[in-house]
Amino acid sequence: MKRTGVFVCHCGINIAGTVDVKKVTQELSKHPGVVHSEDYVYMCSDPGQNLIMESIKENKLDKVVVACCSPTLHESTFRKAAKEAGINEFQCEIANIREQCRWVHKDKDEATKKAIKLTQATVEKVRQDESLEPIGVSVTKRALVVGGGISGIQSALDLANSGFEVILVEREPSIGGHMIQLSETFPTLDCSQCILTPKMVEVSKHPNIKLMTYSEVQEISGYVGNFKVKILKKPTYVDPDACTLCDECTKVCPVLVPNEFEMGLTGRRAIYIPFPQAIPATYTLDVKSCPGLLPIACGKCADVCEPNAIDFDMKPEIVEEEVGAIIVATGYDLYDKKNMGEYGYGKYADVLDGLQFERLLSPSGPTMGKVLRPSDHKEPKEVVFIQCAGSRDPELHCPYCSKICCMYTAKHAMLYKHHVPDGQPYIFYIDIRSGGKDYEEFVQRAVEEDGVLYIRGKVSKLFEENGKIKIWAVDTLAGKDIEINADMVVLATAIRPSEGSEELAKKLKLALDKDGFLSEAHPKLRPVESVSAGMFLAGAAQAPKDIPEAVAQASGASAKAISILSQERLFHSPTVSKVNPNLCTGCGMCVEVCPYDALALKDGKAEVNEVLCEGCGTCSATCLRGAIEVKNFSALQIHEMIGASVGG
Amino acid sequence: MSDQFEPKIVAFLCKWCSSAGSDLAGVSRMKYPPNVVPITVMCSGSVSPLYILSAFKRGADGVLVSGCHPGDCHYIKGNYYARRRIALVKKILEFIGLEPQRLQMSWISAAEGSKYTETIKDFVQELKPLGPQTRLRRGK
Numbered sequence: 001m002k003r004t005g006v007f008v009c010h011c012g013i014n015i016a017g018t019v020d021v022k023k024v025t026q027e028l029s030k031h032p033g034v035v036h037s038e039d040y041v042y043m044c045s046d047p048g049q050n051l052i053m054e055s056i057k058e059n060k061l062d063k064v065v066v067a068c069c070s071p072t073l074h075e076s077t078f079r080k081a082a083k084e085a086g087i088n089e090f091q092c093e094i095a096n097i098r099e100q101c102r103w104v105h106k107d108k109d110e111a112t113k114k115a116i117k118l119t120q121a122t123v124e125k126v127r128q129d130e131s132l133e134p135i136g137v138s139v140t141k142r143a144l145v146v147g148g149g150i151s152g153i154q155s156a157l158d159l160a161n162s163g164f165e166v167i168l169v170e171r172e173p174s175i176g177g178h179m180i181q182l183s184e185t186f187p188t189l190d191c192s193q194c195i196l197t198p199k200m201v202e203v204s205k206h207p208n209i210k211l212m213t214y215s216e217v218q219e220i221s222g223y224v225g226n227f228k229v230k231i232l233k234k235p236t237y238v239d240p241d242a243c244t245l246c247d248e249c250t251k252v253c254p255v256l257v258p259n260e261f262e263m264g265l266t267g268r269r270a271i272y273i274p275f276p277q278a279i280p281a282t283y284t285l286d287v288k289s290c291p292g293l294l295p296i297a298c299g300k301c302a303d304v305c306e307p308n309a310i311d312f313d314m315k316p317e318i319v320e321e322e323v324g325a326i327i328v329a330t331g332y333d334l335y336d337k338k339n340m341g342e343y344g345y346g347k348y349a350d351v352l353d354g355l356q357f358e359r360l361l362s363p364s365g366p367t368m369g370k371v372l373r374p375s376d377h378k379e380p381k382e383v384v385f386i387q388c389a390g391s392r393d394p395e396l397h398c399p400y401c402s403k404i405c406c407m408y409t410a411k412h413a414m415l416y417k418h419h420v421p422d423g424q425p426y427i428f429y430i431d432i433r434s435g436g437k438d439y440e441e442f443v444q445r446a447v448e449e450d451g452v453l454y455i456r457g458k459v460s461k462l463f464e465e466n467g468k469i470k471i472w473a474v475d476t477l478a479g480k481d482i483e484i485n486a487d488m489v490v491l492a493t494a495i496r497p498s499e500g501s502e503e504l505a506k507k508l509k510l511a512l513d514k515d516g517f518l519s520e521a522h523p524k525l526r527p528v529e530s531v532s533a534g535m536f537l538a539g540a541a542q543a544p545k546d547i548p549e550a551v552a553q554a555s556g557a558s559a560k561a562i563s564i565l566s567q568e569r570l571f572h573s574p575t576v577s578k579v580n581p582n583l584c585t586g587c588g589m590c591v592e593v594c595p596y597d598a599l600a601l602k603d604g605k606a607e608v609n610e611v612l613c614e615g616c617g618t619c620s621a622t623c624l625r626g627a628i629e630v631k632n633f634s635a636l637q638i639h640e641m642i643g644a645s646v647g648g
Numbered sequence: 649m650s651d652q653f654e655p656k657i658v659a660f661l662c663k664w665c666s667s668a669g670s671d672l673a674g675v676s677r678m679k680y681p682p683n684v685v686p687i688t689v690m691c692s693g694s695v696s697p698l699y700i701l702s703a704f705k706r707g708a709d710g711v712l713v714s715g716c717h718p719g720d721c722h723y724i725k726g727n728y729y730a731r732r733r734i735a736l737v738k739k740i741l742e743f744i745g746l747e748p749q750r751l752q753m754s755w756i757s758a759a760e761g762s763k764y765t766e767t768i769k770d771f772v773q774e775l776k777p778l779g780p781q782t783r784l785r786r787g788k
Contacts, residue, residue: 070671071688099674100686104765110682117685509724519720531722575690593693595724616723617694621733626698633690639702645658645685646706 004123005036005061007052009043009068015102020112027116031123035059044074049081056085063126067095067119088131095122117645124640129632132574135610139225140324141565146217147329149177150547151539151554153199155327158558160208164565167321169231170213174278175200177331183361185547186411187442200279213280220508223612224534225324225570235314240282242309249301257289263356266366271301325534325561330501332540335390335494343491344462348469349375351489354408361415371419373488380487383416384471385409386459387429390494398494400515403544405492406433410446412490417450426453428473495544508535518542528556536560575631576613579606583627590619590628655709655775657684662692665716665757672761680768693726697737700751704784710750710775717755746783
């Protein structure tokens with residue numbers, strides 16, 4: 001028994017304006033299987049929904065088609081109403097005669113004809129819809145946070161403070177990310193270390209946080225609510241519990257390599273602590289620069305280590321964890337300076353990038369907070385800051401705006417002036433983008449109080465001459481060529497997704513945007529959700545961001561994760577693939593094309609993991625024998641819809 | 649003759665991008681000819697060659713398959729499968745003597761209401777000189 005009811009909405013005049021609603025209703029009443037058809041001025045209103053519910057009961061309907069606006073608006077409304085009236089919610093379908101018909105056509109006759117076809121096609125679809133129940137799965141109430149910068153730290157703390165266990169994975173020996181490298185932060189000039197280190201300590205002491213530094217996510221399987229993660233714990237060769245931070249080991253280590261934390265401005269030993277406030281507070285033996293783990297090769301550090309904390313036999317370890325939600329906060333790197341040959345990077349020691357300048361400004365940096373030229377350790381009296389070094393340059397570099405550089409360059413120039421009161425900072429800019437609370441005032445302060453000279457224009461060339469860096473540029477507002485003999489140049493290089501984020505995105509099945517940042521599920525309405533259910537994005541991994549924005553997104557991502565972790569069971573759309581074992585030959589083509597690894601061969605037949613399946617239907621189009629179909633999107637249904645769409 | 653001829657088009661739109669794009673065309677009150685009847689599918693990658701042939705068999709003069717832009721597929725890579733499949737079906741059409749330009753594929757994002765509108769307008773104009781499709785049409 002198939003008793004279909006059709007309900008046509010006027011939507012005021014939004015549908016009735018060009019579509020003859022009465023005619024649609026009348027035509028549909030003649031359609032095979034339709035036992036009732038009715039129109040109403042606002043079907044989504046309370047009386048409209050009541051009308052549908054009454055009719056389902058009265059006419060013993062088992063199928064319902066509502067011809068109205070786009071299903072994105074009211075499919076769930078009408079499905080709920082249908083369910084309330086006693087039929088399965090998947091027995092209700094929407095024919096979109098507003099956005100896809102009335103609003104785009106002028107001719108009433110044509111629009112009415114098309115509305116009839118659209119509704120008839122939907123009647124054909126609903127006729128063969130199966131009754132389905134959402135698929136329920138249990139939830140593992142723990143979360144994984146990837147990346148221990150400010151975003152990852154904030155996310156982890158929010159989750160942990162809400163009572164959920166968190167595993168925080170960081171690939172470097174310490175958490176803190178780039179923020180811990182900064183000197184002071186705009187626009188308040190808070191000391192970055194002072195505001196971040198308490199949070200880092202909180203992470204290390206929190207009973208709900210399992211901190212895994214020097215570790216990387218290796219493999220992820222499972223689905224929202226139930227992920228299985230394999231984490232590679234790289235050996236540090238130092239037992240953190242035994243290490244007393246006496247620093248004797250670095251005194252004997254013969255190796256000197258560039259110090260990453262100081263952006264290469266100083267060196268570090270093969271055994272090192274990234275910075276004194278590192279969390280966890282312990283040393284790491286960098287096996288890549290160590291002359292050999294065999295004590296016979298060197299082993300000096302182990303000889304002097306009184307507590308015997310150094311263990312050359314430590315091995316990489318794979319740790320398996322189960323989590324319900326994942327937050328990806330892998331942060332950013334600066335645009336590779338090698339690409340900025342035009343600005344002499346790498347050629348001239350006194351051309352720095354923004355993070356190097358931060359280290360010069362930092363009281364804990366290589367110069368103890370004195371701004372000195374790396375080449376001769378003299379105080380630079382004229383410093384040129386170049387904004388958009390690699391940003392907003394679609395021809396040669398990155399097309400996008402890196403967003404934070406205008407602000408940090410203003411801060412750099414201001415702080416430089418505070419350090420060198422008789423110095424002169426110049427800033428070359430394209431535009432000054434200072435949107436944000438107190439940001440514009442900050443830039444004005446740099447100009448008015450600290451005498452920062454802003455010059456609109458780009459630097460065309462810079463080269464060394466007589467111990468200075470000569471800069472040729474154009475002031476595009478004055479229309480004049482400019483020449484500056486600078487002592488130091490600081491490039492505001494573009495923000496790039498952190499190295500390895502593409503690889504991680506592949507492992508997690510996350511999408512990347514055209515610039516390589518992680519894609520959000522919707523640019524406006526779902527900005528912290530990734531395209532994969534149960535995985536969320538925080539911080540600069542998604543797009544260039546300043547600290548307040550990164551922190552806000554991190555808290556948003558945690559809240560989203562909590563909305564999953566706080567459920568007892570999760571429900572998944574039941575419109576998933578279904579295999580007809582009588583037709584399946586076990587060729588495995590569907591298994592190969594499935595983007596979600598939701599298919600596997602079992603006893604020579606394809607089998608669907610309904611929890612993993614997202615219902616895209618790629619398998620159904622691939623199967624040569626029509627043995628696999630998405631429920632309620634069967635080939636038969638589509639063929640009938642085609643017939644109704646073309647016919648007449 | 650070709651002036652009066654109004655081609656019938658079946659458009660398979662993916663739910664996430666192209667169908668949403670066609671909704672946006674509506675919300676923005678853009679206008680395009682009513683020759684097209686859309687069928688929303690989950691993903692352009694789910695459009696089987698049989699659907700396309702079925703549409704021609706039932707009398708469609710043109711078939712449009714529209715998905716998310718390359719790299720933007722809601723289902724990661726369904727649109728790439730669709731692209732390969734459409735290229736093959738076009739060859740089949742040519743082989744059986746049907747103008748391959750009767751089958752089109754487009755990338756229309758949820759933000760591209762105007763692109764959907766233009767795609768439909770252009771497709772109708774391109775189909776008009778071809779006249780009715782009779783090669784695969786059943787019966788008539």
